[in-house]
Amino acid sequence: DTAVSQTPKYLVTQMGNDKSIKCEQNLGHDTMYWYKQDSKKFLKIMFSYNNKELIINETVPNRFSPKSPDKAHLNLHINSLELGDSAVYFCASSQAGTPGGSPLHFGNGTRLTVT
Amino acid sequence: GQQVMQIPQYQHVQEGEDFTTYCNSSTTLSNIQWYKQRPGGHPVFLIQLVKSGEVKKQKRLTFQFGEAKKNSSLHITATQTTDVGTYFCAGQATRGSTLGRLYFGRGTQLTVWP
Numbered sequence: 196d197t198a199v200s201q202t203p204k205y206l207v208t209q210m211g212n213d214k215s216i217k218c219e220q221n222l223g224h225d226t227m228y229w230y231k232q233d234s235k236k237f238l239k240i241m242f243s244y245n246n247k248e249l250i251i252n253e254t255v256p257n258r259f260s261p262k263s264p265d266k267a268h269l270n271l272h273i274n275s276l277e278l279g280d281s282a283v284y285f286c287a288s289s290q291a292g293t294p295g296g297s298p299l300h301f302g303n304g305t306r307l308t309v310t
Numbered sequence: 311g312q313q314v315m316q317i318p319q320y321q322h323v324q325e326g327e328d329f330t331t332y333c334n335s336s337t338t339l340s341n342i343q344w345y346k347q348r349p350g351g352h353p354v355f356l357i358q359l360v361k362s363g364e365v366k367k368q369k370r371l372t373f374q375f376g377e378a379k380k381n382s383s384l385h386i387t388a389t390q391t392t393d394v395g396t397y398f399c400a401g402q403a404t405r406g407s408t409l410g411r412l413y414f415g416r417g418t419q420l421t422v423w424p
Contacts, residue, residue: 236396238353238414251411285352296341296402298355299412 198222201286201302208276209310215272216305218286226250227269228299229261230285238285244269245291276309283307314401316415324423329386331418333399342375342382343412345398353398389422396420 201218208214220227228251229241243251244263258274269286286302316333323329333342341360345353357366359375359382366373372385382401386393396419400412 236347236417236419238398238417240411240414243411296343296358296360296412298343298358299345299353299400300355301352304352 199286199288199300199302201284201305203305204303205306205308207308207310210276210278212276213272213274214276214307215270216284216286216307218269218271218302220267220286220288220300220302222288222290222300224288224290224297224300225266226289226291226297227263227266228287228289229269229271230287230301232283232285232304234282242269242271273307276307278309281307281309314399314413314415316399316418318418319416320419320421322421322423323389325391326388329389329393329420330383331397331399331420332381332383333401333415334381335401335403335413337380338404339379339401340404341402342379343400343402344373344382344384345400346395347398347417348395351395386420389420391422391424394420394422 199220226245228243231239241255242261246266247263260272263269283304283306285304287299289297289299313336343358344356346356347353357373362379363377364375370387374383396417398417399415402412
């Protein structure tokens with residue numbers, strides 16, 4: 196009954212490669228996010244989609260391209276990986292428009308290591 | 311731009327001691343949420359505060375939202391080793407916020423020595 200699931204859990208790759216991370220949520224939420232967490236635990240938002248529409252696009256290199264085929268899925272493709280891309284990437288979802296705000300439900304994370 | 315500052319960044323306590331982490335926003339918040347991330351885990355939602363001056367308790371955890379809705383705190387009484395982790399606050403701005411966007415503090419990493 197995993198609410199937000201992302202794959203893979205671990206990803207080890209070499210510089211210059213292209214990789215993808217997939218995320219799916221079964222909570223019926225309409226908004227999904229990608230966050231990057233660095234070694235100091237700082238959570239930085241990268242992208243957010245609401246009903247398949249991109250609504251948040253932070254200052255992220257063009258090598259990162261999100262794609263939302265439907266509101267239950269949000270994938271992240273990364274081209275030409277660099278050492279600095281090594282981090283834990285979290286997918287999250289929430290229900291927009293909830294009075295008082297809606298909490299985020301996070302996936303288990305994908306630990307990306309670029310060598 | 312919108313910022314949520316959180317202190318301290320690290321806190322080491324002996325088991326049984328109390329612990330507090332503080333968050334401050336440069337602007338008035340619509341609500342503030344707190345999350346806990348265990349080592350190796352993912353952030354998990356703890357609670358949300360919406361009203362000015364609101365205080366909520368969860369067993370040994372006490373959450374407060376300031377009267378001006380610009381600051382918040384999380385206090386843990388008599389810490390236990392199970393409290394180890396990183397605690398994040400996340401505020402939602404009242405103006406100019408993109409749909410559903412939260413502004414996360416940098417987190418407080420709590421270590422509890424047995």
